[in-house]
Amino acid sequence: MNGSGTAPAVPRPAYRRLSVEQRRSQLLAAALGLFAQRAPEDVSLDDVATAAEVSRPLVYRYFPGGKQQLYEAALRSAADELEQCFAEPETGPLTQRLGRALDRYLTFVDQHDAGFSALLQGGSVVETSRTTAIVDEVRRAAAEQILLHLGAPEPSPRLRTTVRMWIASVEAASLIWLDENKQPSGASTSAVPQALNSSPELSTSPPSPGTAGAAPRAALRAELRDWLVDHFVALMTATAARDAETARVIRAALKLEAHDGPAGDFARRLLPVVSDAAHLL
C-alpha cells in the first residue's frame, strides 16, 4: 500500500535488538539515572520501564527481585564508578593528587545528587545490610588509595583512623553541600544575611536558584575541594603530633609540596590565624 520502497518501516521495538548484557546495562543505566535524581521511595518499576522505553514485565524478567534488586545492582554499578574516581598516578605533591581525586568525587556526588543523599542519610526503605556493605566497601577503597599514596599500606592504627575520620567528614561536607545547593543562598544555614557571615568568594553556598550555571557550580566545587584538602593536611598534621608513623608520613609528604602549591598557600593563610597563639608555645 505504501508506494515508496525506501520509506522506513515502523521500527520494531529497539529492545529486541539488544543482547542480554546490553539490555541489562540499559536497564541499569535507566535505573541509576532515576535513583540519582530521586529518593528510592519515589522511584517505581514503572518509572524505570518508561525511562528505558521497555515494558514493566521486561524489567521484571531481568530483575525478578523487583525494585530492591534493581536498586542494589544500580548501587553496585555506581560504587564501581566511584571507586574509579580514586585512581590517581603516584607522582607529584600529595595535595594535588588528592585534589584531582576529590574533583572527580565531587563531580560524581553532584551528578548523583538525591540518590547520594538518600543513600548516606540512611533510613531508606531499600537500605539493607547489603547496601550498607557496598557503601563501606567504597569507603575502604578510598582509605586504601590514600594510604597507598602516603606510602603507608600497613598504617598505624592512628594513621588509618585519621584517614577514615577525614573520609567521614568529607561525606558530611558533601551532604551539606548538596542540601544547600537546593536552597536559596544561606537560607538553610542562618537567619543572618549571607553577606554578614562571610565574604562571597569564601562561601560554600551557591548562588540563588536560577543563577547557578555550570561555571559557578564548577567554581563552588573547586572551593569545596581546596577546603577539604586543607582539612586533610590539618588532620594528618594533628595526628602526627601524637603518632610517630603519621609524623614520618607527613614529613615526607610535606617535602614534596611546593611553595606555590596548595600546601604552601594553606601554610601562608594559616600564619595570621596562629600568630595570636604565641603564648601557647
Place this chain on the structure above:
Amino acid sequence: MNGSGTAPAVPRPAYRRLSVEQRRSQLLAAALGLFAQRAPEDVSLDDVATAAEVSRPLVYRYFPGGKQQLYEAALRSAADELEQCFAEPETGPLTQRLGRALDRYLTFVDQHDAGFSALLQGGSVVETSRTTAIVDEVRRAAAEQILLHLGAPEPSPRLRTTVRMWIASVEAASLIWLDENKQPSGASTSAVPQALNSSPELSTSPPSPGTAGAAPRAALRAELRDWLVDHFVALMTATAARDAETARVIRAALKLEAHDGPAGDFARRLLPVVSDAAHLL
C-alpha cells in the same frame, strides 16, 4: 504452718506494684540494656520480658507496636541521655569544656557499645526515617552546643559545616574504637606488630581481651578524647584560614587557652612536625 511470724511471705510479683509510668520506664530500661549490648536483630520481645521479669503480653500491652516501637522508644530515651552529655558551663578554656563533654560522650558510647555501632552503621532491620531523625537531632544538638560555646549561635556556613564535619569524624572514630575494643590489640588494623606502629601510650587500641579492666579503658578513653580535641582545634584553625568568622572565633578561643592546657600541649607537639615545612612559607 510456718512458725515464724517475721519470716517474709513469698512476695507477689513486683510488677503489680508499679505505676503505669514506672512500669514503662522499667521496660524501657530493660530494652535499652539489651539493645545496648546486641544488634537489634538479636533482641526479641521475649528477651525484654525476661530481662524485666514480666510476661510477654505485658510488654505488648505497653508497646503494642512490638519490637519496632520498643526500639524507637529506647532510642529516644538514649538520645535524651546523650544530649545531656553535651551540657557544659560556659567558663574556662574551650578545649577543656570540649574535653569534659567528650569524656561523657565516650563513656556513653562505651556503655552502649553494640547498640551504638548497629545504630550508626545502618542497614539495621529497625532503622526507619524516624530512627534516622532521632540520630540527626542528636547531631544537631551537639553542633548547637559547640557553636554556643564558640560564641557563634548564628555561624557562617563554613563554620557550621566544620563543626558538623568534626562531629561526623568523631562518630567514625567512635565506631572504630568500639570495633577494635572487641579484638586483640592491633589485629584488625595491621599485619605489623603494634609496637612497630606507635608507642603504647599513644595507641587507641586496647590491651588484649581479658587484661582490659576499668582503669585501662578509662585511660584509653582519655587518650581518644585528647586526640579528638586536637582534631577539633586543627579543623577549626584550617577553616579559619579561609573564613573570616571562623578566624574571629578561633582567635578569641585561643586567647582563653593556657600554656599548660591541651592547646598549649598540642601547639608544642606540633612544632617539630611543621618545622620541616619552612619552604612552604
